[in-house]
Amino acid sequence: MITPGAALSKSAPLLACIGLLCAWQVASLALQTESFPTALEAIRAVPSILGDKESLVNIGASIRRMAIGLSLAVLFAIPLGLLMGRIKGVASFFNPLLMIIYPVPKAALMPIIMLWMGVGDMSKTLVIFLGVSLPIIYHSFQGGKAVEEKMLWSGAAMGLSAPQRMLRIVLPAALPEILTGCRTGLVLALITMVTSEMIARQSGAGNILFNALDMAQYDTVFAMIIIIGAMGILFDAAFEKLRGWLVRWSKPQHDMPLSFS
Amino acid sequence: MKVVSLRSDVQAEPAALPGVAPAMAMIHIDHVSQRFQTSGRQSHLALSDINLTIEDGAFVSILGPSGCGKSTLLYIVGGFVQPSDGAAKVKGKVITGPGPDRGPVFQEFALFPWKNVLGNVMYGLRQQGVKKTDAEAKSRKLLEMVGLKGYENFYPKELSGGMKQRVAIARTLAYNPAVLLMDEPFGALDAHTRTRLQNDLLTIWERDRKTVLFVTHSVEEAVFLSDKVVVMTRSPGSIKVVVDIDLPRPRKRAELLLDPRYQKYVVDIEKLIDDTGEDEIHA
Numbered sequence: 001m002i003t004p005g006a007a008l009s010k011s012a013p014l015l016a017c018i019g020l021l022c023a024w025q026v027a028s029l030a031l032q033t034e035s036f037p038t039a040l041e042a043i044r045a046v047p048s049i050l051g052d053k054e055s056l057v058n059i060g061a062s063i064r065r066m067a068i069g070l071s072l073a074v075l076f077a078i079p080l081g082l083l084m085g086r087i088k089g090v091a092s093f094f095n096p097l098l099m100i101i102y103p104v105p106k107a108a109l110m111p112i113i114m115l116w117m118g119v120g121d122m123s124k125t126l127v128i129f130l131g132v133s134l135p136i137i138y139h140s141f142q143g144g145k146a147v148e149e150k151m152l153w154s155g156a157a158m159g160l161s162a163p164q165r166m167l168r169i170v171l172p173a174a175l176p177e178i179l180t181g182c183r184t185g186l187v188l189a190l191i192t193m194v195t196s197e198m199i200a201r202q203s204g205a206g207n208i209l210f211n212a213l214d215m216a217q218y219d220t221v222f223a224m225i226i227i228i229g230a231m232g233i234l235f236d237a238a239f240e241k242l243r244g245w246l247v248r249w250s251k252p253q254h255d256m257p258l259s260f261s
Numbered sequence: 262m263k264v265v266s267l268r269s270d271v272q273a274e275p276a277a278l279p280g281v282a283p284a285m286a287m288i289h290i291d292h293v294s295q296r297f298q299t300s301g302r303q304s305h306l307a308l309s310d311i312n313l314t315i316e317d318g319a320f321v322s323i324l325g326p327s328g329c330g331k332s333t334l335l336y337i338v339g340g341f342v343q344p345s346d347g348a349a350k351v352k353g354k355v356i357t358g359p360g361p362d363r364g365p366v367f368q369e370f371a372l373f374p375w376k377n378v379l380g381n382v383m384y385g386l387r388q389q390g391v392k393k394t395d396a397e398a399k400s401r402k403l404l405e406m407v408g409l410k411g412y413e414n415f416y417p418k419e420l421s422g423g424m425k426q427r428v429a430i431a432r433t434l435a436y437n438p439a440v441l442l443m444d445e446p447f448g449a450l451d452a453h454t455r456t457r458l459q460n461d462l463l464t465i466w467e468r469d470r471k472t473v474l475f476v477t478h479s480v481e482e483a484v485f486l487s488d489k490v491v492v493m494t495r496s497p498g499s500i501k502v503v504v505d506i507d508l509p510r511p512r513k514r515a516e517l518l519l520d521p522r523y524q525k526y527v528v529d530i531e532k533l534i535d536d537t538g539e540d541e542i543h544a
């Protein structure tokens with residue numbers, strides 16, 4: 001049974017999308033500027049991009065870099081964050097370091113990284129890695145710190161060694177918080193990906209967008225914005241599904257403000 | 262008003278308890294003090310010179326006002342906290358850390374929320390290398406014993422406080438520690454469940470004869486279950502008196518409640534606690 005209320009809240013994201021597109025359509029018709037195509041024109045340009053092999057290769061390359069950068073960040077940031085959360089010395093060593101790095105926009109490092117590593121995949125993946133790591137470290141740190149001491153004591157009494165407790169108690173206990181960080185990381189990965197391709201124009205979804213802008217193909221520009229936006233929503237929704245399954249045992253979290261699942 | 266007459270050994274200094282040979286002692290707490298660093302460079306004496314010997318297979322309860330250091334004493338025996346002074350020993354060996362010979366049941370349950378009920382109870386057994394099928398069979402039996410048959414696949418968040426506490430007890434019993442360290446295990450339960458679990462614990466204890474160190478706020482519970490009741494003074498906690506409970510076993514609740522000896526123990530101990538200036542205990 002689906003109550004009207006539940007149906008409404010389920011379709012709310014869709015309604016919001018439609019509302020946004022309608023507002024766009026109206027605004028564009030009112031403004032009548034060449035650089036601001038209507039929503040319909042932009043949507044009509046989407047299939048031609050997705051049908052083009054070269055565009056698909058570009059978008060695929062973007063997604064690959066994003067996946068690699070994000071995976072490396074997850075592998076690096078979760079253990080570091082958890083160790084910081086549990087071991088005072090580790091935290092007091094890394095905390096000042098991270099404090100300095102935190103406010104620096106990672107994309108601003110792009111020119112230096114390009115200088116050292118060229119404009120290829122390496123630089124872009126590294127920037128994604130840097131951009132994504134901090135929120136995951138932060139949330140892993142918080143999650144690790146909050147693990148109930150008695151839970152660790154229970155494990156110790158059962159004979160778990162310190163590394164075993166880290167892996168088999170701290171990690172699962174902190175998982176809800178870690179995954180919250182990963183979700184932020186995922187969205188940041190997409191943002192950093194586009195930004196890096198805007199700076200190092202060579203391939204990728206961002207490259208298509210900015211090339212079209214140079215050539216004044218505004219419907220393609222807006223179509224790319226739709227495609228990138230849709231990618232973000234899709235990734236996020238898929239991740240939320242995974243997250244919900246992984247932490248199905250945990251208390252219903254304070255509902256996240258942004259959720260499309 | 263009735264004059265409380267205590268048996269002579271009851272008034273004896275705890276250190277001078279009519280002792281069994283130290284070699285027989287399961288737990289020996291020797292001049293243990295605990296000082297905690299508190300905020301603002303101050304320190305707080307939580308336990309002051311505790312001496313206590315617990316024989317193998319004894320059921321010993323600790324009573325005392327809130328904040329007198331009962332939990333802290335239990336943590337020291339568990340090896341979770343190192344005493345700032347003195348030493349605690351188990352089977353003659355100084356306790357330096359936790360071990361599967363001492364199973365804690367915490368006031369806060371501390372279940373693993375990502376494991377279901379069965380997974381929680383199986384955890385210690387699996388850790389000790391017991392085969393999965395064997396561990397599962399034993400855990401199911403334990404869960405049936407604590408009245409949780411049918412809840413094997415529930416996650417802790419789906420259980421009531423009383424059910425969580427029963428899972429915690431089963432989880433600790435599962436890996437068969439020689440010593441049970443129970444911190445107000447029935448404190449959060451309704452009267453009915455509490456009575457049931459007291460009876461169950463007694464049945465298990467009378468069968469296995471584990472050494473039990475049991476913290477409680479209920480005088481009746483302490484007298485009903487224990488061989489010895491340790492009464493502590495308010496902070497800094499020290500042992501005021503150790504009362505031997507000389508009541509026959511196996512104990513039946515219905516008989517015991519009518520037994521004047523039981524009633525006298527309860528009244529005497531309540532009087533002792535009143536003398537420590539404690540009021541919360543009746544809450």
Ligand SMILES: Nc1ncnc2c1ncn2[C@@H]1O[C@H](COP(=O)(O)OP(=O)(O)OP(=O)(O)O)[C@@H](O)[C@H]1O
Binds near residue numbers: 305
């Ligand atoms: N980690 C700690 N740091 C500082 N002080 C502590 C710490 N643990 C306990 N204390 C202090 O030690 C005293 C004894 O605490 P404890 O928890 O052992 O009391 P308790 O007898 O178990 O109380 P309750 O009956 O309320 O559970 C308290 O005054 C408490 O504030």
Ligand SMILES: [Mg+2]
Binds near residue numbers: 331333
């Ligand atoms: Mg306590």
